[in-house]
Amino acid sequence: xxxxxxxxxxxxxxxxxxxxxxxxxxxxxxxxxxxxxxxxxxxxxxxxxxxxxxxxxxxxxxxxxxxxxxxxxxxxxxxxxxxxxxx
Amino acid sequence: xxxxxxxxxxxxxxxxxxxxxxxxxxxxxxxxxxxxxxxxxxxxxxxxxxxxxxxxxxxxxxxxxxxxxxxxxxxxxxxxxxxxxxxxxxxxxxxxxxxxxxxxxxxxxxxxxxxxxxxxxxxxxxxxxxxxxxxxxxxxxxxxxxxxxxxxxxxxxxxxxxxxxxxxxxxxxxxxxxxxxxxxxxxxxxxxxxxxxxxxxxxxxxxxxxxxxxxx
Numbered sequence: 167x168x169x170x171x172x173x174x175x176x177x178x179x180x181x182x183x184x185x186x187x188x189x190x191x192x193x194x195x196x197x198x199x200x201x202x203x204x205x206x207x208x209x210x211x212x213x214x215x216x217x218x219x220x221x222x223x224x225x226x227x228x229x230x231x232x233x234x235x236x237x238x239x240x241x242x243x244x245x246x247x248x249x250x251x252x253x
Numbered sequence: 254x255x256x257x258x259x260x261x262x263x264x265x266x267x268x269x270x271x272x273x274x275x276x277x278x279x280x281x282x283x284x285x286x287x288x289x290x291x292x293x294x295x296x297x298x299x300x301x302x303x304x305x306x307x308x309x310x311x312x313x314x315x316x317x318x319x320x321x322x323x324x325x326x327x328x329x330x331x332x333x334x335x336x337x338x339x340x341x342x343x344x345x346x347x348x349x350x351x352x353x354x355x356x357x358x359x360x361x362x363x364x365x366x367x368x369x370x371x372x373x374x375x376x377x378x379x380x381x382x383x384x385x386x387x388x389x390x391x392x393x394x395x396x397x398x399x400x401x402x403x404x405x406x407x408x409x410x411x412x413x414x415x416x417x418x419x420x421x422x423x424x425x426x427x428x429x430x431x432x433x434x435x436x437x438x439x440x441x442x443x444x445x446x447x448x449x450x451x452x453x454x455x456x457x458x459x460x461x462x463x464x465x466x467x468x469x
Contacts, residue, residue, distance in 0.1 A: 183429050185375050202430045235406045239422040244429035
């Protein structure tokens with residue numbers, strides 16, 4: 167059973183890597199990728215702590231609703247753990 | 254311009270191929286162009302890199318081309334054990350073939366009878382440059398970056414690829430540290446072909462998922 171997660175709806179200022187179109191959307195962990203230095207700090211030349219990174223799979227219906235070309239098509243994106251809440 | 258002389262502004266007409274001559278780049282440098290030159294000159298002045306090393310690195314980048322990716326794809330078509338390694342750890346499989354891909358973290362996604370994958374970077378233009386070379390211009394446009402996630406089937410049709418409704422499309426948005434390569438499905442009628450000949454069928458766009466391999 168795949169683990170379900172939701173992308174947080176926060177909108178912090180500055181450099182982030184969680185695309186706006188996925189905020190608040192629910193998906194499944196496709197695979198864990200390990201820990202990578204947090205780009206939100208790296209972008210400013212700061213000492214960046216490693217953060218767990220996941221590939222999360224969303225259905226097009228979840229992202230676009232009735233506007234989806236085909237509901238069952240999917241979109242995978244890499245999202246850092248601090249942007250995800252487990253459901 | 255084919256010649257350089259001040260004091261007049263006339264029409265230089267068309268080149269022998271019928272196109273207007275490209276204007277000289279006389280505009281002022283942009284902020285980031287100045288920044289790049291300043292940083293490069295400082296690195297050289299401080300003895301951290303030499304101009305020859307900078308030129309060699311540009312040469313190394315330009316030497317990378319979709320042919321490297323095509324060789325990887327052709328190997329995967331011919332060697333099931335290699336394909337399994339490629340799908341489980343794309344970077345190590347590419348290094349095994351002798352390609353210098355630097356710190357690339359490569360995820361390889363496989364096209365099958367039921368699934369068509371395509372790659373986009375909505376945030377910028379992330380691309381497996383150390384394997385495939387520089388990305389095509391369209392890959393970096395806002396139009397591709399927004400439409401590929403909203404209406405991938407329509408964009409694919411504009412690229413001449415009609416994915417039937419019976420197949421699932423999986424779009425991969427390259428949002429962080431991974432880079433992606435599509436392993437296209439091996440075309441029918443290629444049973445007798447060797448790895449080198451097969452690599453010739455693998456196009457750049459087919460490895461982004463915006464095209465299919467050539468037919469033999």
